[in-house]
Amino acid sequence: MTVDDRGQEQKSIESIKVQEQLSDKDILLSVRDLHVWFELKRWGLIHSGYVKAVDGVNFDLHYGESIGIVGESGCGKTTLMRTILGLVKPIQGEIHFAGEDISGLNTADLKFYRSEVGYVQQDPYGALPPFMDLHQIMEEPMLIHGIKNAEEREQRIRDVLTEIKMCPVDDFFKKYPHMLSGGQQQRAVIGRAMVMEPRLLVADEPVSMLDASVQVEILRLLEELQASHNLAVIYITHDLSTVRYFSKRIFVMYAGNIVEKAPVDELLANPLHPYTQALLEATPDPEYENSLHYKEIPPGEPPSLIDPPTGCRFHPRCPKRIEGLCEVEFPPEFEPEPNHQVACWLYE
């Protein structure tokens, strides 16, 4: 699937997409034993260690599936996403996208891969160039990916803007990011990610900077896009209450590991890992009764990823730890219920 920029005169989005060989399996993205470590200071041959941001992550994502990754800041969810986008190189493990290992891609293939994966940033205002109007912002990805037909670009921009409900389209063409409201800016970011018709969309906290009334609007939009394009979506967030309305499966991350994977309703009704239980306990619904009692929260803070605890990384804070086991051995993934995996010794 090499793409030579200079060799081809006319390229259209369809012609690029045709080159993709579809595999029989319906797995779009498969992550195996992924380790992403960042090296700390180094003097000659002396290492002072690594930050183990992602440490042994496995999962599969099917075509058109939406998953949510939930975890606290510093648990490695953003690093996982950046690795999937090909911005960070893993030190161990593999990522296969549509059957192809992305770590072995050359520059041209990587460029193609990036047209297949859309990225929705957290802070919409920071993600949009302030000196470009909406038309230029939407056109930029197509110019980079070599779509030379101006009419096709124009048509595509109109389609996308209609899809993200920026109507009437002509009124928005000449608008600069600062002229848009927060919700509109985030829709523009989503639109830009959709311009190249990706098959996977990675959304990193897409609504955490927005007002409650707008959050729902943005999540609905993502949901519509997902359904109409059979788009796979990785939705990264720290807010459990919004995942529920959007993703079908939730992964819970803690200190570089995925500790629990389950379908949304199953996870909310029956959280197995003590960390997931604490997260659910800590997430309030707007009810008066909340103010009447204290919350039971595991003490302490997430561990440093430079020197994480031995065994299960949650054990120093865990109210249910098994002495002599949890601090010694890292728990493998158990499947106590169908489709519900948990990395915790309680379910051995």
Place this chain on the structure above:
Amino acid sequence: MSDNTKLLRVENLRLYFRVKNGVVQAVDDVDFDLGYNEAIVIVGESGCGKTSFARGVLRLLPKNVDTYSGRIFLDNQDVMTLNDEVFRQNVRWVQMSMVPQAAMNALNPVIKIGEQVAEPLLVHFGTEKEEAWAKAKEMVEHVGVPGAFLNRYPFELSGGMRQRIALAMALVTEPLFVFLDEPTSALDVLTQANIFNVLKRLKKELKISFILITHDVATSSEIADKVAVMYAGQVVEVGHAKTFFEAPLHPYSDLLMNSVPRLRVKKEPTFIQGQPPSLLGPPTGCRFAERCPKRFEKCSQEPPVVEAQGHQVKCWLYV
């Protein structure tokens, strides 16, 4: 108007700012009461004037103020008539203080935590340094930070710890109440729950009052005795938390509550169509009328604040 049972009474507060294309009516004719040992939550979308209201009460004003009027009674003392210097010395940070938004990033990175927490005491009361440090130690322990951390620098602490330090700074002079401006919006869920545990305990042990400013309705319920809803520079509803969370009266409050995603109740959240009006030239009549599903002819006139089912509502529906 001598209601002695209130800690803070704000009457007809107006705060307008001059900008290039006109005057922004950030806070427009707001009445507000806060009782002793009470926590009120002010909720509203960004840009509705929540922070400007806090700044108006604390008289932390920028240079481009156009209008600043109204009456503010704090512990039955008219503080609006005090001159700026007296207000600075005797009121701000002595009787009321504030934890500003993103306070945890506002700590000075090159000054030890202890010096920063003790500073208000040195400035306002001229306390001896050792005594001030002892007081600072007591206060940081109150908010759940080990006293030994006073000798550390802000970058050595996690976000949640720094947020607690900012809280200790606001509490160290033992004010009557504290404004908390989005105190947990940048924090993780577990840390957030921890901070709210601390706030609940402080309210119980120190008998302190809080005004919590937030756009996050769900977490605000952790501490709220009462809820005030702001929209486009005005307070449109004030009610007791218990009745408010169950059945808000103002159409805007109702839509706002329906837009909150819930974890335990299976209910589809909805969003509010349209955008809040510009505060440069807000519409006459009810400011929410344009987006309101229940509007009728009367809404083109300014609605009065009426008492309905124990709430104060600024809406024609309840007249």
